[in-house]
Every structure is written in structure tokens, then in C-alpha cells.
Amino acid sequence: MNQKLGKQTVVFxxxxxxxxxxxxxxxxxxxxxxxxxxxxxxxxxxxxxPSWDLAEGAFQKTAVELVLKKAxxxxxxxxYIFSGDLQNQCVATHYGIRGTNIPFYGLYGACSTMIEGxxxxxxxxxxxxxxxxxxxxxxxxxxxxxxYRNPLEYGGQRTPSAQWTVxxxxxxxxxxxxxxxxxxxxxxxxxxxxxxxxxxxMGAAMAPAAIDTLVSHFRDTGFKPSDYDLILxxxxxxxxSEILCELIKREGYDMDGRHxxxxxxxxxxxxxxxxxxxxxxxxxATVLCGHILKEMERGRYRRILVAATGALMNPLTVExxxxxxxxxxxxxxxxx
Amino acid sequence: MNQKLGKQTVVFxxxxxxxxxxxxxxxxxxxxxxxxxxxxxxxxxxxxxPSWDLAEGAFQKTAVELVLKKAxxxxxxxxYIFSGDLQNQCVATHYGIRGTNIPFYGLYGACSTMIEGxxxxxxxxxxxxxxxxxxxxxxxxxxxxxxYRNPLEYGGQRTPSAQWTVxxxxxxxxxxxxxxxxxxxxxxxxxxxxxxxxxxxMGAAMAPAAIDTLVSHFRDTGFKPSDYDLILxxxxxxxxSEILCELIKREGYDMDGRHxxxxxxxxxxxxxxxxxxxxxxxxxATVLCGHILKEMERGRYRRILVAATGALMNPLTVExxxxxxxxxxxxxxxxx
Numbered sequence: 001m002n003q004k005l006g007k008q009t010v011v012f013x014x015x016x017x018x019x020x021x022x023x024x025x026x027x028x029x030x031x032x033x034x035x036x037x038x039x040x041x042x043x044x045x046x047x048x049x050p051s052w053d054l055a056e057g058a059f060q061k062t063a064v065e066l067v068l069k070k071a072x073x074x075x076x077x078x079x080y081i082f083s084g085d086l087q088n089q090c091v092a093t094h095y096g097i098r099g100t101n102i103p104f105y106g107l108y109g110a111c112s113t114m115i116e117g118x119x120x121x122x123x124x125x126x127x128x129x130x131x132x133x134x135x136x137x138x139x140x141x142x143x144x145x146x147x148y149r150n151p152l153e154y155g156g157q158r159t160p161s162a163q164w165t166v167x168x169x170x171x172x173x174x175x176x177x178x179x180x181x182x183x184x185x186x187x188x189x190x191x192x193x194x195x196x197x198x199x200x201x202m203g204a205a206m207a208p209a210a211i212d213t214l215v216s217h218f219r220d221t222g223f224k225p226s227d228y229d230l231i232l233x234x235x236x237x238x239x240x241s242e243i244l245c246e247l248i249k250r251e252g253y254d255m256d257g258r259h260x261x262x263x264x265x266x267x268x269x270x271x272x273x274x275x276x277x278x279x280x281x282x283x284x285a286t287v288l289c290g291h292i293l294k295e296m297e298r299g300r301y302r303r304i305l306v307a308a309t310g311a312l313m314n315p316l317t318v319e320x321x322x323x324x325x326x327x328x329x330x331x332x333x334x335x336x
Numbered sequence: 337m338n339q340k341l342g343k344q345t346v347v348f349x350x351x352x353x354x355x356x357x358x359x360x361x362x363x364x365x366x367x368x369x370x371x372x373x374x375x376x377x378x379x380x381x382x383x384x385x386p387s388w389d390l391a392e393g394a395f396q397k398t399a400v401e402l403v404l405k406k407a408x409x410x411x412x413x414x415x416y417i418f419s420g421d422l423q424n425q426c427v428a429t430h431y432g433i434r435g436t437n438i439p440f441y442g443l444y445g446a447c448s449t450m451i452e453g454x455x456x457x458x459x460x461x462x463x464x465x466x467x468x469x470x471x472x473x474x475x476x477x478x479x480x481x482x483x484y485r486n487p488l489e490y491g492g493q494r495t496p497s498a499q500w501t502v503x504x505x506x507x508x509x510x511x512x513x514x515x516x517x518x519x520x521x522x523x524x525x526x527x528x529x530x531x532x533x534x535x536x537x538m539g540a541a542m543a544p545a546a547i548d549t550l551v552s553h554f555r556d557t558g559f560k561p562s563d564y565d566l567i568l569x570x571x572x573x574x575x576x577s578e579i580l581c582e583l584i585k586r587e588g589y590d591m592d593g594r595h596x597x598x599x600x601x602x603x604x605x606x607x608x609x610x611x612x613x614x615x616x617x618x619x620x621a622t623v624l625c626g627h628i629l630k631e632m633e634r635g636r637y638r639r640i641l642v643a644a645t646g647a648l649m650n651p652l653t654v655e656x657x658x659x660x661x662x663x664x665x666x667x668x669x670x671x672x
Contacts, residue, residue: 002464007415008439010465051656079343080524087650088424090444094527094648098661103344103524105452106648106663108426108444116441120456127463128338129346188416188439191430312430312442314423320387325434327442 002126006220008188008213015182016125018333019132019175020071023290024062026141026167032267037291038168039066045142045167053091056140056169059282060085060096063136063169067289071173075100078173079130082117084108085138085281086165087147092138102134110310111206111235112189113137114170114285115329121174122183122331128176136171139280148199148315161201163237163263163279164272170285172293181296185332187217191312193325199318202279203240203263206309209326210236210244213307215251217330225258228332229301232292234284234308235263237277262287284308296335303334338462342556344524344549351518352461354669355468355511356407359626360398362477362503368603373627374504375402381478381503389427392476392505395618396421396432399472399505403625407509411436414509415466418453420444421474421617422501423483428474438470446646447542447571448525449473450506450621451665457510458519458667467512474505475616484535484651497537499573499599499615500608506621508629517632521668523553527648529661535654538615539576539599542645545662546572546580549643551587553666561594564668565637568628570620570644571599573613598623620644632671639670 001013022039030041040062047058060083068075081100084107085092093106109116117135124130142152144165150156174183192212196205210233218224225231236244241261248255262284263277288306295301307330313322337349358375366377376398383394396419404411417436420443421428429442445452453471460466478488480501486492510519528548532541546569554560561567572580577597584591598620599613624642631637643666649658 004415004465053653053656054658079340084442084444086425088652089422089446089648089650091648091650091653094661095653095658098527098529098648101526103526104663105456105524105665106420106444108420108442110425120441123463123465124459127459127465129340129459129463188441190437190439191434193434312425312427314425314427316424317389317427317431320389322390322431325430327440329441 008216009220010186012126012184015184016122016174017178017182018172018180018293019178020067020173021289021293022063022066022070023170023286024059024066024168025286029166029168029266034266034291037294052140052142052146053087054095056092056138056143057096059169060092060136060138063171064097064100067171067173075102078102078132078134080124081134082107082121083136084113086110086144110312111279111281112308112310112327112329113281114288115306115308115331118172118331119186119329122186125174125176132173132175134171134173136169137281137285138169139165139282141165141167144280158275159200160275161239162275163202163277164274165280166266166278166282166286168282168286170289172289181293181333181335183331184334185221187213187330189213189327189329191325191327193323195323197323201239202311203237203276204243205311205324206326207236207240207243209328210307210309211248213328213330218253225253225255228258228303228305230304231255231259232304232306233261235279236261236309237263237279239276305330305332344552345556346522348462348520351520352458352510353514353518354508354516354629355514356403356509357625357629358399358402358406359506359622360395360402360504361622365502365504365602370602370627373630388476388478388482389423390431392428392474392479393432395505396428396472396474399507400433400436403507403509411438414438414468414470416460417470418443418457419472420449422446422480446648447615447617448644448646448663448665449617450624451642451644451667454508454667455522455665458522461510461512469510470507472505472507473617473621475501475618477501477503480616494611495536496611497575498611499538499613500610501616502602502614502618502622504618504622506625508625517629517669517671519667520670521557523549523666525549525663525665527661527663529659531659533659537575538647539573539612540579541647541660542662543572543576543579545664546643546645547584549664549666554589561589561591564594564639564641566640567591567595568640568642569597571615572597572645573599573615575612641666641668
């Protein structure tokens with residue numbers, strides 16, 4: 001029996017299984033420390049497409065193909081697909097997956113989308129609505145720069161707290177039966193807005209949302225950080241991670257070396273000149289679906305908690321002087 | 337027991353109840369034929385906000401307040417909130433609901449969002465994950481024109497197939513118990529793209545998606561159009577509605593006078609000079625939550641099928657020459 005714990009958490013009686021996971025990464029990501037774990041690294045970030053917008057869609061399309069192929073399944077075997085991305089009106093998703101013919105619920109959770117999708121997907125599987133769901137997301141440095149910051153050709157300088165948007169896509173298949181890591185808990189986030197207005201410091205804007213969700217998870221479940229081998233955030237980067245580890249102490253929880261952040265893992269931060277680390281929906285997606293789930297299968301981690309964070313502004317609202325609302329969704333994953 | 341019917345439909349053993357519904361409409365909508373049914377009509381479409389973007393958020397905020405007040409409930413009583421909108425990165429939603437503190441999953445379904453939200457919300461309630469969920473969406477003529485077409489001040493002429501974006505917001509509360517119309521079936525849509533590229537003819541782009549979902553619903557359930565007192569689409573307008581009623585005959589189904597479209601209902605089309613009718617997430621939201629559900633309670637309809645449609649492009653992809661993918665999600669609603 002599935003059970004509601006506290007206000008924000010569901011624990012599954014029969015936890016959905018991650019029977020397949022795949023990640024496709026861009027050229028820069030393919031030169032980073034996780035390159036051996038990505039299922040595909042492309043040399044042409046444009047994927048043969050006429051625009052960056054459609055190129056990102058091609059990343060999602062390829063991630064779907066990879067994750068299905070690794071499971072020996074066909075898109076017809078999927079009951080639902082959950083996806084979204086950072087582009088205006090989530091077009092990378094819509095153009096990327098339009099050929100799949102899978103019943104689709106579009107999500108918008110900014111950089112929390114990978115875990116938002118896995119949350120809703122796991123809830124659907126555990127409720128018996130689906131035997132198999134496909135959950136994915138993507139981001140692309142070039143489409144994100146163009147849309148959120150400046151045209152690439154402008155060559156604008158980046159502040160030290162800025163993060164580098166990951167080019168890549170990650171996907172999982174959640175199933176009611178099969179072999180693989182299982183999703184045991186889902187903790188749904190709330191919108192948190194602490195008044196940060198600096199669009200070049202997303203880590204600071206999003207860290208309070210991660211704290212809110214992690215503390216809710218611990219309170220709802222009775223777990224503490226030491227119950228997990230790894231507490232992984234999505235893309236707080238170096239600045240946001242430091243804020244998280246420091247401020248969560250005030251709530252009575254100590255990460256005690258168990259925290260890491262996908263935004264700190266995918267690049268060699270100094271050598272690859274990415275300032276405060278990585279960001280984007282594709283950051284959590286590629287690091288989790290490419291690297292971390294493989295590490296679980298290799299026996300490095302037995303229980304992990306993944307809390308992805310998203311910043312919910314758009315460039316216009318920030319130019320209008322508004323602050324940046326943020327959210328974080330979390331899932332607990334276990335090897336059994 | 338909830339049951340999966342065919343590929344896309346879930347029928348509920350214990351159907352979630354719409355215990356409260358509310359709609360807030362803008363000035364122009366408040367002069368249309370449904371004015372008596374809206375819970376609030378505002379004279380200032382800017383809602384006292386400094387921008388149209390934030391004004392739309394204020395509509396959502398007010399819709400939440402209205403729907404809670406009508407039910408005598410507080411935001412703390414809600415287990416989840418599902419919302420999204422047409423603005424880039426769904427900011428009307430995020431700024432509108434950031435004060436509610438309700439666990440939130442952001443959706444992007446373009447103008448299908450009201451029914452996407454009610455679908456996922458009903459699935460959550462029926463699975464036992466929630467006792468009560470709040471589902472809403474909005475649109476705003478001025479924020480949509482600015483973002484998708486031209487600045488208002490430009491005064492661009494509109495083609496005859498163009499539709500007028502509704503200014504307004506609608507909300508429902510779905511509950512595991514209580515009194516009101518119930519959601520009996522959910523049919524999840526798939527992305528359909530028939531190659532339409534005319535951004536001023538959304539009805540034509542979206543009608544094939546409505547046909548796909550309606551036919552799937554009839555095939556999955558064994559129902560036919562005559563099993564419903566009303567088959568309501570979201571915002572196909574006059575052009576799209578004609579296409580729907582004509583083309584669905586080829587699939588063996590005749591609407592036989594049972595079809596209507598929210599986009600044909602909210603304005604006096606000729607007098608209010610709205611060309612092919614209304615559109616926007618707020619169109620289905622205000623017509624359903626304001627008018628139709630009241631009509632059910634007044635005994636006019638006993639069983640209805642609501643299929644909202646969304647166009648999944650953005651202005652840029654269409655300028656790049658891409659066609660318009662679309663989706664439609666459907667729920668069946670019944671007075672018991």
C-alpha cells in the first residue's frame with residue numbers, strides 16, 4: 001500500500017523500478033570527468049538541425065531512442081511520457097517527442113523537471129495507471145544562452161556566480177516490475193521565494209527551495225541525512241551548494257560530507273572555465289541517468305536522495321525587478 | 337477500483353468530486369453572454385499590477401482565493417496544486433500562486449492546461465495521494481498579444497481565422513469526498529502534428545488533436561457521442577470547430593449537434609469583433625469553471641465530455657518554418 005507521510009511525501013508499497021536509463025551529452029560535457037558513463041557523446045551540438053531550438057529537441061529524441069533500446073522496448077510499450085524543458089513553451093520537448101505517439105503530460109519545473117517527471121511517473125506507476133512510463137528532459141547551452149542571456153555572437157562576459165547550461169538529455173523508464181534501482185519515496189516541492197533578484201546567481205535563488213524540500217522530506221519520513229549514502233541536488237553549483245550546506249544546519253540537519261551537486265560534477269570546473277559549475281534541466285538529467293544510476297548498479301551507493309531545483313522566473317520578470325521564485329522536487333532511490 | 341481502458345483512458349472506481357469551482361473574467365469577457373455566471377468580473381484588466389505579465393498572475397491568485405472561499409477551505413487543506421499558463425516559463429502561475437505554500441507540480445499543456453490539470457489532479461485523488469487538489473490556469477489578452485504576436489500599441493490587423501485570447505482564470509477543487517459533479521474518466525492525449533504552419537489559424541492546427549483524443553476516448557470506453565449531453569472542446573473557435581465536426585465523421589462519429597466549443601461561447605462573436613472566437617488557457621478555464629459546471633448543477637447537462645486543446649509551438653519555431661504540434665486532453669464529468 002502506498003502511504004502519505006506528512007504533508008509532502010508519498011512512500012510506495014511496491015516501489016517503481018528504474019528498468020532503463022540513458023544519457024546523451026554534448027561535446028563539452030563529453031570532455032568532462034563523467035564522459036565514460038554517458039551512453040552517447042555528440043561532436044556536433046547542432047545535431048544536424050537548422051536551429052539550436054530544434055537541436056535540443058533532437059537530443060530528447062535520441063535520449064528516448066537510447067533508453068528504449070537499452071530496455072529492449074518500443075515506444076508502444078510506454079503508457080505515458082512526461083517531459084518539459086527550459087525553452088519558451090517547452091518546444092524542445094514537443095518537437096523532440098512528437099513522433100513517439102505516447103500519451104503525454106507536459107511539465108514545467110525548470111531545472112527540477114527530471115525529478116518532477118520521475119515523481120509524477122512513479123506516482124502513476126505505483127497507482128496502477130501505468131506499467132511503464134518514460135520520463136525525460138533536456139537543456140542546451142546555445143538555446144539557453146540565446147533565450148535567457150545574450151546571443152552567443154555577442155560574447156558577453158559571465159560573472160563568477162554564473163553557471164554553464166549543460167547540453168544534453170537524460171531519460172529513465174519506470175516500471176511496475178523488473179530489475180534495477182527503485183524509487184521508494186516522492187517528496188513534492190513548494191514554491192519558495194526569498195527575494196533573490198540576481199539572474200546570474202541561480203544557486204542562491206534555488207538553495208532555499210532545496211532546503212525546504214529536504215527538510216520536509218526528513219520531517220515527513222523521520223529520516224536524517226546519514227540514512228542516505230548520497231544527497232544529490234540538481235544544479236545549485238558551487239555557490240548554491242555552499243549556501244545549502246550552511247543554511248540547512250540552522251534547520252538542525254548536517255550534510256556531513258554526504259551532499260554533492262550535479263552542477264559540480266559534470267565539468268572540470270576550473271579547466272573547463274564554467275565559473276560556478278553547471279546548470280539546466282539537462283544537468284541533473286545527464287548526471288543522474290548517465291552516471292549516478294550506474295554508480296548505484298556498480299555498488300557505490302545503496303540509498304540516495306535526489307532533489308532537483310528549478311528557478312521559476314523568466315528573463316522579463318527579472319528585468320521588471322521581480323524576485324526569483326524557486327522549487328525543488330525530491331525522490332529517494334534505492335538498490336535492493 | 338480504478339481501471340485502465342484501452343491505451344489512453346482511466347475510469348475511476350470512486351470518481352473525484354468537483355467540490356468547488358470559480359472563474360474570474362476580464363472586462364471584455366464580462367460583457368459577453370456568460371457574464372452572469374462568472375464569480376468575479378474585473379474592470380481593470382491590469383489588476384493594479386505594474387505589468388500584464390504580473391496582472392495575469394493576479395488573476396490566478398484571485399481564482400485560488402475564490403475557489404477556496406466558495407468551498408470554505410484554506411490553502412492548507414489542499415494537498416497539491418496543478419497549474420500552468422501560456423507565458424514564457426509559465427510565470428503567471430509561479431508569481432500568482434507563490435504565496436499559497438501548496439505542494440506544486442507545474443504543467444505545460446498550452447490551452448489544454450485546465451483539463452491537463454484536472455486529469456492529473458483527478459488521477460492523484462483517485463489514487464489516494466490527495467484528499468483535495470486545486471487545479472487552475474489563466475490567460476490574458478494583453479500578455480499573450482505582446483508575447484505571441486505584436487505589441488498592443490502597434491495595432492496590427494487580425495486575419496479572419498485569428499482568435500481572441502481570453503483574459504481570465506478558472507479553478508476547481510477536486511476532492512475524494514463531497515458534493516458536486518464528478519470526474520468519471522480521464523483520456524490522456526498524444527501529440528498530433530498535421531503540418532499546419534499558420535499561427536493565425538490555431539483552430540485548424542488543434543482540431544486534429546481533438547479528433548485523436550475524442551476518437552481514442554470513444555474507442556477506449558465504447559461510448560459514442562450520443563452518450564454525452566455535451567461534447568465541449570476548449571478553444572477551437574468557429575474555424576476549428578467546423579473542421580472537427582466535419583473530419584470526425586470520417587472516423588465514424590457524428591457530433592449530431594452535441595458539440596460546442598468554449599471559444600464560441602464566451603463572446604458575442606460578431607458584436608465583440610473577435611473574428612474566429614476565443615482562445616487561451618483561460619477560455620476553457622472560465623467557461624468550464626464559471627458557466628458549464630453551473631449548468632450541470634442547474635440540471636441542464638447530466639454527462640459531458642470536455643476535451644481542451646493546446647498548440648505546442650512557440651512564435652520562434654513557427655518563424656523558423658516549423659509546423660504546429662498540438663495535443664488534447666479529455667475528462668468526462670457527470671452529475672450523480
